[in-house]
Amino acid sequence: MGKEFRYIGKPSPRIDGRAIVTGAAEYCNDVHMHNMLYGKIKMSPHPHAMITKIDVSKALEVPGVKTILTYENAFDWITGMPAQKRLLDRHVRFVGDPVALIAAASARAADEAAELIQVEYEVLPAVQDLDEAIADGAPQLYEQFPNNIISRGCPPFGPKALQDIVMGDTKKGFEECSVVVEGTSRYETISNPLPAESPGLVAWWDGPNNCTMKGSFQSPNIQKMIMQLGMPGVNVRVISCNVGGGFGSKNTVPMEGLYCAALAKACGRPVKLVISKEAHISTYMLRLGSRLKAKIGLLPDGTVHAYEGTWLVGSGVHSDFGQGQIANGLGRAMLLLNKCKHWNYQPHLVATNRCRSGGIRGFGGQESYASLIPILSMAMAKMNLDPVDFFKKNMCDINGGYYWVEGQWWENHFLSYNDVMDHAAEHFGWKEKFPGWLKPYKVVGSKQYGVGCCVHGSADCGMLHGEAFVKIDGWGTANINVCIAESGMGQRSSV
The missing domain is CATH 3.30.365.10 (Aldehyde oxidase/xanthine dehydrogenase, molybdopterin binding domain)
Known part of the structure; x- marks a missing residue:
């Protein structure tokens, strides 16, 4: 005899649907904390250059500006696999590479300060093409990667x-x-399928070796791993808000996480950093x-x-x-x-x-x-x-x-x-529509119609790991503790 289930095989409403459509769901833009500052990134306009001089004196005079980090006073944090990208570097390598990080009492003050930072550059030859990048004599991005080939290993x-x-x-x-x-x-x-919500987060420190981040992360566990690689010895706690569409590019926000954490550590206060839509379009992953x-x-x-x-x-x-x-x-x-x-x-x-x-x-x-x-x-x-x-x-x-x-x-x-x-x-109807290679299956006037096919398979074994703690109480209720983020696909409802 077949069993009738309450949920399996039947449509059910999203448990968070009402909160999303009424505006009650929490996204990164909704996160506010007492004494919170606002972060801003001053970016390089050159694809490849050395900073010869940077002057932040006028920017520090803007009312509300609390700190400005440059390669001269930034923490010596390096991220990437293998480690390669410094938090801030005198050597800038793409249009959008940060040259200064600002924290201020308002976003407007941070924007004003960024405009007042004076930077002089020695512009270097840049390389965009893959074959040209690995050729002898090509501009080199990193000393440890000859011919611009990044070391193997994951x-x-x-x-x-x-x-x-x-x-x-x-x-x-x-x-x-x-x-x-x-x-x-x-x-x-x-370019990536651009989410409507720009990547962002809020970071704060509870002591010298404990950093918490809350923001738009699709994969908070991977964000934690990458952050701890970039900040050795620091215990990082990552909390995901609802993610306003991710499409993969917000699996993590690694560099923005480091920038925000650095400003919060330098100021001793929570800092919120959300990149502008202009930067999202032109300089993001x-x-x-x-x-x-x-x-x-x-x-x-x-x-x-x-x-x-x-x-x-x-x-x-x-x-x-x-x-x-x-x-x-x-x-x-x-x-x-x-x-x-x-x-x-x-x-x-x-x-x-x-x-x-x-x-x-x-x-x-x-x-x-x-x-x-x-x-x-x-x-x-x-x-x-x-x-x-x-x-x-x-x-x-x-x-x-x-x-x-x-x-x-x-x-x-x-x-x-x-x-x-x-x-x-x-x-x-493949057999009827495929008469052979480069042959149309029908012709209508000047238009020829053809078909093609592809196959895409995966075997995600041994790669991704997850864990959950499930407690069933005496009233038949299951309480589930699991590290997932809601990025638009109904993950929490599915669980």
């Missing part, structure tokens, strides 16, 4: 984090293939750039047998989690080309003079697939293969094995994508 994913794929013998593999194609594909940096040069070999039945590729991944001015995103992209490539026996896939995370990159929905997976599949399509077209059949043949199926982001070998014993692909193709 400590949160463990000591074996996936950083390349080398398996089999590619020379032998290509000799065994019936078709070999080579090509370069670009999925260059695009972007998606990773991606440029792939690859050689791919196929057997007569359409199985990818050998793969050789160099993947340049554009990090921008520094990397928050770039090597982790690369690990994710490599793992997804192994899911897509799961029957491939011979690999030499070498990614390089490249620094350039533009604002930093971060996780923008997909965390490396979109960049990997969107660069790889155009080159695969060249091979499919050359062999006149049906893309749906190609993906079914090559995608990880039952009993397939692969390395995932933490560098461990996993085997799939229960899940097949093939039924899903068949179902989607049937409902779309």
